[in-house]
Amino acid sequence: MTLNTILQTLIFGVFVGSIYGIVAVGLGLVFGVMGILNVAHGDLLMVGGYVGFWLVTLTGIDPFLSLIIVGPLMFLMGIALNRLLYRRIIRFEGETKLKNSLLISFGLVLILQQVATLLWTGDERTIQTANAGKSLMLGGLVFPYTRLANLGIGLLIIVLLHLFLHRTYFGKALRATAEDWEAAILAGIDIQRVYMVAFSLGTALAGIAGTLVAVNYGLGPTIGLSWTLKALIVVVLAGTGSVTGAFPAGILLGVIEAISALAIDPAYREVVGLVLFMLILLLRPQGLFGKAERGLA
């Protein structure tokens, strides 16, 4: 095993980790603001991937440009889902709300999976980009163009989201609701609107991540739960104190997975996430970037 192999593995770990990051940021945003855990998040990613796939296949648009359409379309889907399902449980108390959200979204997982299989069959699909297969060579290391673009888009999204949350008035309302929804109501914030925007934004992020997954990895109706799982582990790793903290935590998970696949057997790479999850619970339940008083509860 040369130094080159190790560095190359690390680089690919960063690339896949940037997608984990975007998925987890969406999930963490919804959890942080609404106090619900949407285990169908990975399946929203899957739906977003198919939306991107069909946009690219039918119109021939550039995959990365298609994100500008996929995002808003998934935002609309988020509005519909929030109206139809999640709004009904938002009035419950903390623990009950959380448990009901787990149950409802788990039901949604099965529905979305089955509907996707019916509509688009179980075949695995990928989106071909103009620069597929071409790479930037730098000091003997390979940087595929599509994955570089991926990382760039991920960073751009995180910066935009950070600016939205910290520099706009509505972002402030979102953060206020996350901190204390009762106080937010007293301060005159329309929390139903905040919930709607937070959920739809999370869905849009999932959709964008889905298109990126379709470009780089592969798309099938049953990929949802494994992406949800990655996102959950990243959110636990990061802690819920900071939404954007999930992005570096995602990259960390990607890198750790890549190293373990190299060091141990790749067949066991999924176990790493589980071990990491247990270690965090035992050693630092508030997460790496979380505030001590607020765990994932």
Next chain:
Amino acid sequence: MNNIALEQPPEAGVDESGHLKRWAVLAAVGLGIVAALVPHITQRQDIINRLFLIFLYITLGQSWNILAGFAGQINLGHAAFFGIGALVTRTLWLNGMAFPFAFVLGGLTSMGFALLIGIPTFRLRGAYFAIGTLALAEVLRITVSNTNPLISTLPMDSITTYDLSARYYLALGLACATMLSTYLLLRSRLSLGIMALREDEDAAQATGVRTVQHKLLALAISSFFAGLAGATFAFYQVSYYPQAPFQPEWTFDALLVSFIGGLGTLIGPLLGAVFFITVREQLSLVVQAHEVVFGVLFIVIVLALPGGLVNIWARLTKLFAALRKRNKAIHIQAP
């Protein structure tokens, strides 16, 4: 409107102190005897297979219900425990261990994994246990499909001597054992602590309930029976991919059986299993994606009909009682 911590009057057939009423005991024994006689009465394999599935799903649903319905802990990876039971039992059995030992070891291994997840996650409140179980199930599903990609088939001589009624009696016995254990648990002092922490964990802790130990106890029972259900599946199925019992559908089916029947009730998973298997087998003949129908049904039950069939029955009897009372009142007025 809290459908996890549902406050319920005593179920039909159970009196205030949790004892079964005499007619309920007679009905249970009668049903058991009829079920035990079925392979002697009929040779039709489709009926025996259908009943086998119902028994398997009673165990699957009840084992999920023990943890979620009574202790209030949401397990989104029940498939992990089912799958571990299947994997361990099948492997040991096909490698020459006597089946009864392999069967029990399947359940015990499953319990071991459950405690491994339960001990760190139950110390913390919130979604950690749900995430941990979901993670366990997904990780095992992917890892098992990586390490055991080949289909597992019974050896030729066991296929030629395959005895369906042995599978039938195993599933029936397991379903009875699960129901009986749940009943005994509900009658014991421990169930008071378990249900107290479901209703209000802080209050339970304040009154001296050791919440973590009670949660772990419920988890141990739940995962043991789920593992045995998996072991029964491994005994029944002639050939399957080793990752098949780890599929999330098993978790979903367990949730559905509990919710259709009535979460947190003794009889609920039994009714739920009968309903679910019967409707599913009929539906799969008509509709291509019957799982979608069940997914929608599940969400509707969670949102609108907490309590499931048991609760609907209770509401109906209350309605009839009210109607009868009104009729009586009219009769008195009439002359």
